[in-house]
Amino acid sequence: MRWSYKLPLRLRSLFCKNEAELDLSEELQFHLQNQTDEYVAKGMDPEEARHAAFRSLGGVEQVKEECREARKMNLVENFARDMRQGLRMLRRNPGFTVLTILCLTLGIGANAAVFSWVEGLLLRPYPLVSDQERLVALSGTVGAERDQTSWPDLLDMKRSCTLCETVFVSSITGATLSIGERAEVVTGSIASANYFGAIGVHPILGRAFEPGEDTGGNGHPVVVISYHLWQTRFQGDPKIIGKTQRLDNVVYTIIGVMPEGFYGTFVGRVIEFWVPVSMLETLNGGSFKLEDRGARWAEAYARLKPGVTRNQAQQEISTIAGRLAVEYPATNRGRGITVWPLWNTPFNHARELLPIFEIMVVVTMFVLLIVCANVGNLLLVRSFGRRHEMTVRVAMGASRGRLLRQLLTEGLLLSACGAAGGMLMAYWCRQALVLFFPDPGLYLPGQIDDRVIGLSAVLCLVVTLAVGLVPAFQTRHLALADTLKAEASSVMGARGRAWVRSSLVLLQVTLGFILLVAATLLMQSLQNIRTTSPGFSTTRVFDTSITLNAAGYDAPRAKTFQEELMQRIRALPGVEAAAYARTVPLGYGSFSSTPIAVDGYQPQPNESTDQLYNEVSPEYFATMGIPLVSGREFTRADDENAPRVAIVNQTMVARFWRGQNPIGQRLQVKGNWVRVVGLAKDSKYYSMDEAPRPFFYVPLRQYFAIEPDIHIRTTQPLQTIQTALLREVRELDPDLTLYEMITLQEQVDRSTSQQLAAVALVALFGGLALLLASIGLYGVMSYTVSQSTRELGLRMALGASTSNLLRLVLSRGLLLTTTGIAIGIALALLLTRLLGNLLYQVSPRDPLAFVAAFAVMTFASLAACFLPAWRATRTDPMRALRAK
Amino acid sequence: MAKPTDLVQGTLDLLILRTLALKPMHGWGIAQRIRQVSKEVLQVNQGALYPALHRLEQQGWIHAKWGESENNRRAKFYSLTPDGVKYLRQEQAQWRRLSSAIGLVLDMS
Secondary structure, three states: OHHHHHHHHHHHHHHOHHHHHHHHHHHHHHHHHHHHHHHHHOOOOHHHHHHHHHHHHOOHHHHHHHHHHHHHHHHHHHHHHHHHHHHHHHHHOHHHHHHHHHHHHHHHHHHHHHHHHHHHHHHOOOOOOOOHHHEEEEEEEEOOEEEOEOHHHHHHHHHHOOOEEEEEEEEEEEEEEEEOOEEEEEEEEEEOOOHHHHHOOOOOEEOOOOHHHHOOOOOOOEEEEOHHHHHHOOOOOOOOOOOEEEEOOEEEEEEEEOOOOOOOOOOEOOOOEEEEHHHHHHHHOOOOOOOOOOOOOEOEEEEEOOOOOHHHHHHHHHHHHHHHHHHOHHHHOOEEEEEEEHHHOOOOOHHHHHHHHHHHHHHHHHHHHHHHHHHHHHHHHHHHHOHHHHHHHHHOOOOHHHHHHHHHHHHHHHHHHHHHHHHHHHHHHHHHHHHHOOOOOOEOOOOOOHHHHHHHHHHHHHHHHHHHHHHHHHHHOOOHHHHHOOHHHOOOOOOOOHHHHHHHHHHHHHHHHHHHHHHHHHHHHHHHHHHOOOOOOOOOEEEEEEOOOOOOOOHHHHHHHHHHHHHHHHHOOOEEEEEEEOOOOOOOOOOEEEEEEEOOOOOOOOOOOEEEEEEEOOOHHHHHOOOEEEEOOOOOOOOOOOOOEEEEEHHHHHHHOOOOOOOOOEEEEOOEEEEEEEEEOOOOOOOOOOOOOOEEEEEOOOOOOOOOEEEEEEOOOHHHHHHHHHHHHHHHOOOOOEOOOEEHHHHHHHHOHHHHHHHHHHHHHHHHHHHHHHHHHHHHHHHHHHHOHHHHHHHHHOOOOHHHHHHHHHHHHHHHHHHHHHHHHHHHHHHHHHHHHHOOOOOOOOHHHHHHHHHHHHHHHHHHHHHHHHHHHOOOHHHHHHOO | OOOOOHHHHHHHHHHHHHHHHHOOEEHHHHHHHHHHHOOOOOOOOHHHHHHHHHHHHHHOOEEEEEEEOOOOOEEEEEEEOHHHHHHHHHHHHHHHHHHHHHHHHHHOO
16 A cells, blocks of 8 residues: 555656645645744734744755655665565575576577677777768669779769768788798788778877878888787787888888777778778789779778768769769769668678678567566466465555565566676677688677667666566456465466466467578578589589789789699699689689670660679689580680680570570670680579579680689598698799688588578577477466366366376467467568578478478477376376365 | 664654554644643654654655645645554554663663
8 A cells, every 4th residue: 555655756756846845835834834823822923923933943945855855765775675575585486586587698698699799790890980870881883783983983082072071992902921931811901091090090009191102103012000910920019110011022111000909990801901002003913003993993981071961972972973974984984883881881791791680680589579478477477376475465454566566676686687697698799600600711799888788778677577567467456355265266267367378478489480480491591502503513622822913923924833833733643623713603702794795696775795704724614513515615725826715604695695506606805706615504603592694704814814713623632732732832932822722612601601690590599489488388388287286186086087188288288389370370471571682492481481380389389288288187186176 | 874863753753653643634733732742741843843754754654635724724634554553553562662671771770
């Protein structure tokens, strides 16, 4: 009863301070008037009486202040008391407490971990960089295709864009860092001179780039290194500034060291060094110049002025791009520039992760709901078990509000522990995202910052309310007479309060089912991808390349080297075939592309005639295991002095020659007419789930690349062939080293890592959800049976057999499950569409997935219900009937 | 942090509660009543009375309601809550135990 007095009082003092103040004044006024009247009755002068009354009260303001103080004190006292009582309650049931805190830790921790990944990779991906909300990425567009931007275009952008504070470049690159004998490839970045200023991170030692270092082709061999590199490779040498370092066989001077914890601005990789854009040509082997407007290599960003939206910036930039297209039609016709938000930057790894993150967030929310339902049920069951105790307390004068407050406090204690545990779990899992991706070079850190902590706190509160209020519903209906009689709750079919428990279990079953469907669909998808042939051999074929660019080889020297090396490789034991190719399929590098023309083929007006191609050496198709349908491979005779030739794939034939035999036909590549000498089977080029696309091959000798990939088909294991190759390479030139060697299977795996990660995560959480739902179901069934011993005993005494009882109990459980599954099916049909791109050759409504999930869920439910059902059949009818 | 007035405060609370046990009263009435019944010995410190009333209200032992006083003015009437009745009984018993114990000590020879 106290509560119903205190609550309006508390609310009043919180929300209607003015009214409380007026009341106080009026109360004291009343007192003063009576006191004055008394004094007047005693014969005092009215004025004097009034003064005397004031004096006797002892200072009206002081009294008011003390009254206000008196109101505040108790909030803290009562809260402390509730806490203590709550703790005692939880200590008394250690098993229950541990179970619920564990569940909550999982639920809240999973959400916190996922959000920390989202925060660390998408929302605030660059540690130490200020104002990331105003950063956007810039990429070029031509038609529907996307590529990078060129330096002159960006300079124009910087000059003309009024809504951008600044435009800068930070393109990923790699270089061979040689220190003494060892050569190692290190990831770095080519950055514009304004880069460090634009991101607001400055070196802790030395200096950043100066504006003059943007120009003067190769004239500024300076480098800024990362803290990590400084510590590991240079042992934290305090005199590092001014020392030199060879990168790609060019001597650079170290001018600065970046602060600890700064990893550059490329999501997924750690950047160890930065060189100015003027050094571009040394790093790309001279294939294009900085001033080439048509050379699109730059990964650019812009910082927008405060208050500018992305749409506004996009409009202005599109206008500028349009102007450039008119001014420089040769390079810029039909090209635009697009503005991207940081979380969708097209040239780093974050973009691949976006669909996974979306799924993860939804999945962890589901798990949290299931956890809440579970814990709510547990609390409900326990509070129902305490209803005798509670009823007695109500009868003895405790208010229902008091009970409510106590339940909420217990809920708060549990969820606070859960949130603390969850934060710990999220902290440990900070780096765990990388576990789901096989690529060893990836760096995917989660970030626990104020927003993540804030989210966890909010989740904690929400859980408290959800979980604490559920048993509170019970106390509302605590009618004394009812609960003190045992019979009221002993009938199994009794509705009333049971609906809350049942609906919670229903929720768990539904959500668990949806997750199972999603997991099955993703697994099917992965299986499809895995069994799809990439069109080339994946076992026994290795891929690597040699640091020829780094060592400063020019084209003639590289040609000689490649020839000699190929002879040596073919002579190695176990090597069946070997070839060079400029680009490896399914890798990070892009294929060459060029507009082509074909005799007799008229392109549509809007059709782009750009086609992808690969520059390969003889024996390529034999090495890769790509069948040649007709014609021949390239030979050594197809060199730079011979007529130009090409090999095309089947889709290309279908598109450009309408299925006719292409052998002998002509095709124009880069202004020259080449003759088709072979037809290859289609294979996968960019990704495993791409649609068939036209593709052709040209001889490497006729379209030379200094540093192609090497493919080797051999029976030897990786270590052996790697050592052998390195030896041969070093014999030819001791300054060279190999890049990472992997099998083509590994290459395929890395390209499908996204799907793998999705499957792993959803399967993990799906399994978790299934477990929790089963536990929930088990708990509820167990409890229901234990409450209905009387009824069961009655039935047994009246002749019901064991199997009858079993059927009775199981049917109740199965009813719950089937309803849950039915709702789950309906929802899943709607929601699985959201899996979208992650599904490869699997319909979101694939019946197999639904059937599988149905089977698993039903089986789990049967298992969960079985034990309680079996226990039901063991009731001793005599004891059950006698028990009250 | 026990102030010297704490003992007095506890006693005042007891007096207020006991007074209200008979019938609901406003602050002025409580002070008058205590004076009367104690034959003018106990003069309630008026500055302490209202903070005490507000504190007792916050703790839930008494409940306030606005009403009309004997002289037709608007006044805030306090009454005991069921919890307050219980609390009063407890405190009365406690007080008797305390005072008899003090008496024993004072009377010892």
